[in-house]
Amino acid sequence: MTEGDKMRVDIWHNILWASYKGAVFSALHEASAGFRDLEFRYFQMAETEGRRAGLGRVDSAHHRYPYRLLFQGSIDRVARPRLLARVLRETWRSPADLFILTGYDRVECWAQILIARVRGAKVAIFCDSTIHDRPQTFLRAKVKRLIFQSVDGIFCYGQRSAQYVSHYGARPEQIFQRCQAAALPPGYDAARAMQARVATRCGDPADRLLYVGRLAAEKGLDTLFDAFAELRAARPAATLVLAGVGSEEARLRLRAARLGIDDAVRFLGGLHAAQLQDEYRRASLLVLPSLSEPWGLVVNEALNNGCPVVVSDRCGCVPELVHEGVSGFVHRAGDVADLRDKLEIALQQLQDPQRTAQACVRIAGLYTPARAAQQIIVGARTLLHAEAQRRGMPSDV
Numbered sequence: 208m209t210e211g212d213k214m215r216v217d218i219w220h221n222i223l224w225a226s227y228k229g230a231v232f233s234a235l236h237e238a239s240a241g242f243r244d245l246e247f248r249y250f251q252m253a254e255t256e257g258r259r260a261g262l263g264r265v266d267s268a269h270h271r272y273p274y275r276l277l278f279q280g281s282i283d284r285v286a287r288p289r290l291l292a293r294v295l296r297e298t299w300r301s302p303a304d305l306f307i308l309t310g311y312d313r314v315e316c317w318a319q320i321l322i323a324r325v326r327g328a329k330v331a332i333f334c335d336s337t338i339h340d341r342p343q344t345f346l347r348a349k350v351k352r353l354i355f356q357s358v359d360g361i362f363c364y365g366q367r368s369a370q371y372v373s374h375y376g377a378r379p380e381q382i383f384q385r386c387q388a389a390a391l392p393p394g395y396d397a398a399r400a401m402q403a404r405v406a407t408r409c410g411d412p413a414d415r416l417l418y419v420g421r422l423a424a425e426k427g428l429d430t431l432f433d434a435f436a437e438l439r440a441a442r443p444a445a446t447l448v449l450a451g452v453g454s455e456e457a458r459l460r461l462r463a464a465r466l467g468i469d470d471a472v473r474f475l476g477g478l479h480a481a482q483l484q485d486e487y488r489r490a491s492l493l494v495l496p497s498l499s500e501p502w503g504l505v506v507n508e509a510l511n512n513g514c515p516v517v518v519s520d521r522c523g524c525v526p527e528l529v530h531e532g533v534s535g536f537v538h539r540a541g542d543v544a545d546l547r548d549k550l551e552i553a554l555q556q557l558q559d560p561q562r563t564a565q566a567c568v569r570i571a572g573l574y575t576p577a578r579a580a581q582q583i584i585v586g587a588r589t590l591l592h593a594e595a596q597r598r599g600m601p602s603d604v
Contacts, residue, residue, distance in 0.1 A: 212244070213242075213243070213244060213245060213246045214244060214245050214246070214304045214305070214591045215246050215248065215301075215302055215303045215304050215305070216245065216246065216247045216248070216303060216304070216305045216306075216307065216587050216591075217247075217248050217249075217250060217298075217301050217303040217305070217306050217307070218232065218235075218247060218248070218249050218250070218307045218583075219250045219252070219294075219306065219307065219308045219309050219319070220232075220249075220250070220251055220252070220309050220333075221251075221252050221253070221256070221282060221309050221310050221313075222251065222252065222253055222254065222255050222256050222282055223251045223253070223254045223255070223265050223270065223274075223276060224254060224255040224256070224265050226266050226269040226390035227269075227387070227388060227389055227390045227504055227576075229266070229269035229270040229271075229272075229390060230269045230388065230389075230390035230391070230576040231388060231576045231579045231580055231583070232249055232270070232272050232274070232580075233269065233270065233271040233272045233576065234575075234576040234577045234579070234580035235247060235272070235580035235583055235584070236249075236271070236272035236273070237271075237272075237580075238577070238580050238581065238584060239584065245584070245587065245588070245591075247587075248273075248275075248301075248303070249272055249273065249274040249275070250274065250275050250277065250297065251274050251275070251276045251277065252277050252278065252282055252285075252290065252294065252315075253276075253277065253278040253279070253280060253281060253282035253285060254276070254278075254279060254280055254281070255280070255281050255282070256281055256282050256283055257281055257283040257284075258421065258423075258453075266390075266480070268393050269390045275297070277290075277293050277294070277297070278290070278293070287314075290315065291314065291315055291318065294315045294318070294319065295315075295318055295319070295322065298318075298319045298322045298323070299322055299326075303328055304328055304329060304591060305328060305329040305330070305331065305359075305587055305590055305591055306319060306323045306328060306329070306330045306331070307330075307331045307332070307333065307360075307362065307583075307587070308320070308330065308331070308332050308333070309332070309333050311332045311334065311351075311354050316332065317354070320354070320357060320358060324357075329359045329360075329590050329591065330358050330359055330360075331358055331359055331360035331361060331362060331383075331586070331590060332354070332358050332360075332361055332362070333361075333362050333364075334361050334362065334363050334364070334368055334371070334372055335363075335364040335368055335387070335501040335502055335523065336368060336371055336372075336501055337367040337368055337370075337371050337501055337521075337523045338367070338370070338371050338374065339367075339499060339500075339521040339523075339540075340371075340499055340501055348375065351375045352375045352376045355372050355375050355376055355377040355381070356376050356377070356378075358381070359381065359590050360381055360382075360383055360586060360589075360590045361377055361381050361382055361383065362383050362385050362582075362583065362586055363382055363383065363384050363385065364385065364386070364387040364501070364502050364523065365384065365386070365387060365502065365523055365524065365526065365527050366384070366526045366527065367523045367525075367526065368384075368501070368502075368523060369382050369384045383582065383585070383586035383589070384582075385579055385582035385583060385586070386527070386573070386574040386575075386578055386579050386582065387502045387504065387507065387523075387524065387527075387574060387579070388507065388574050388575050388576045388578065388579045389504050389507035389508045389511060389571075389574075390576070391480075391508070391511055392480045392481060392484060395511070397511070397568050397572055400484075400488075400511060400512050400513060400568060401513045401564045401565060401568045403488055403512075403513075404487075404488045404512055404513030404514065404560065404564045405513070405560040405561050405564055407488040407489055408488070408489075408491075408558075408560040408564075409560055411489065412491075412558070412560075413444065413445075413446070413491075414442050414444060414445035414446070414491050414554055415445070415446050415448060415489060415490050415491050416435065416445065416446070416447045416448065416490065416491060416492055416494050416550070417447075417448050417449075417450065417486055417487070417489075417490035417492065417493050417494065417509075417514070418431060418447070418448070418449045418450070418451070418493070418494050418495070418496075419449075419450045419451060419483065419486070419493065419495075419505040419508070419509075420450075420451045420495070420497075420505055421451050421452070421453040422449065422451055422452060422453030422454070422455040422456045422459060423453045423454065423455055424455060424498075425497060425498050425499045425500075426455075426495075426496070426497050426498070426500075427496035427497050427498045427519060427540060427541065428449075428455065428459055428496065429462065430496045430540075430541055430542070430543055430546055431447070431494055431496045431546065432447075432459065432462050432463060432466060432468065432472075433466070433543040434496075434543045434544075434546035434547040434550060435447050435468060435471075435472075435547075435550075436466040436467065436468050437543065437544075437547045438547050438550050438551060439468060439471065441551065442551075442554070445471065446471045446472070446473065447468070447471060447472045447473070448472075448473045448475060448486065448490070449472070449473065449474050449475065450475045450476075450477070450478045450482075450483060450486055451475075451476075451477060452476055452477050456474060459474075460474065483508065484512060487508060487509050487512035487513075487514045488512055488513070488514070490509075490514050491553075491554060491558065492514070492515055492516060492517055492535075492550065492553050492554065492557070493505060493506065493509035493514050493515070493516045493517075494516070494517050494518070494546075494550070495516065495517075495518040495519065495522055496517075496518070496519050496538070496540070496546060497518075497519050497521055497522055497540070498519070498521055498540050498541060499521060500518075500519070500521055500522040500523060500524075501523045502522070502523040502524050503518060503522040503523065503524045503528075506518060506522070506524050506528050506529070506535075507524070507528065507571055507574060509567070510528060510534055510567040510568065510570055510571035511567075511568065511571040511572075512567075512568075513560075513563070513564030513565075513567050513568050514564075514567060515534055515535045515553060515557040515563050515567055516528075516529060516534065516535035516536075517535055517536050517537075517538060517546070517549050517550055517553050518535065518537060518538075519537070519538055519539070519540035519541075519546075520537050520538065520539055520540055521540040525537055527573075527574065528570060528571070528574070530566070530570060532556060532557075533566045533570070534563075534566055534567050534570050535553065535557070536549040536552060536553050537549070
C-alpha cells in the first residue's frame, strides 16, 4: 500500500490541558506509527478553559504526539465567530476519511458534522456523558437524539456512557465502548506505586480522607463536609484534605467553621502530579461525592496508587472501577447518612495496606492509555472498513 492509499483520521479535542487525553493520544501515536494503511492527525482548539484555572498548567510531558494548536490561552477567551471560522476552515481543508470530534453539544461540532457529510467523510464523536450528567429537558433530548443518529460512530467512556447514547437512539453498531485512562506521572510503575503506598500507610495509619478536584457545587462537597462532621464523633482524630481550587472555596471554609471541623479540614489548593501522588499514598480513602460526574479520573489515579475509594452512585466510573468491598464503596449521592456509613465501613474493611493496594492497582491496571488507544484504533478501522472496500483497498483497514 502506498502513502497515498492511507486512510486518514482527524481527531479533535477542545483543550490541551486534559493530560489524560494527551496520554491516550500519545499512546495512539506510538501504536500507529508503523501503520501502512491508517494515519492519525490531532487538533487541539486551545490550551485550557476558564474553569480549569488554578488546577495546574498544561503538562507537555503527556503530549508526545504531533498536534495542531488553533489558539493560545483559554478557549473561553476566543470569540465564538473566530473559533467557529478557524475550526470550519481546518475541517473543510482536511483530506480526512474519518473525523472523530469532541463537544457534541457545541455548534462547532455540529458544523463539522455537516462539513464531513458534504465531503463524504465518516464522522464519529467522543461522548463521556451519562444519564446523571445534567438535568434532562425535552428540547435537549431531541437535539441529542438527532446528533447521535446523524453520526457513524460514538466512542463512549464506559458502560454508563454507552447506556446513555443508546437511550437517545444510538444503534448498537454505532457504539464503541472504550476505557477511560488517567495520565500517570512519567516513569510510573505499578509495583513501585504499591510498595510506596504500603510503606506510607504502615508508617502513618491515621484516618485521612482525601478529595481531589474542583471546589464546585456539582461535586457534592456539602454532603462530604456534613458526613465528615458526623464521622468525627466516632473518629475525632480523622482529617479531611481537599486538593483543588474553585468558586466554592470561601463558602466551604465558612461551612467547615460552622460545623466545628475547620481544625480538621485542610485546603491544599492545586497540586502538581508528584504532590498528588504523595497525597494518594498518604490517604486512607479518596472520597468523590459528586452529584454529577461523567467518569471521575481521580478514581483511576487513586487506585493506580493503591488508594481505595468511596464515590457517589452518580460517578460514571462505578461499574468499571468500584468493586464493592474490594477497591471501595458506593454511596447514594447527596445522602449524608449513607456517605458517613460507607466511610466508616471503608475505614474498617479496607485498611489492610498490602491486600487493598494490590486489589486497587490490579483493577486500575485494566484501564490504561495503551488500551484506550487500541480501542480507538479498532473503532476507526471498523468505521473505515466499508470505505476501504469501496476503494478496492486491502480489508485490513
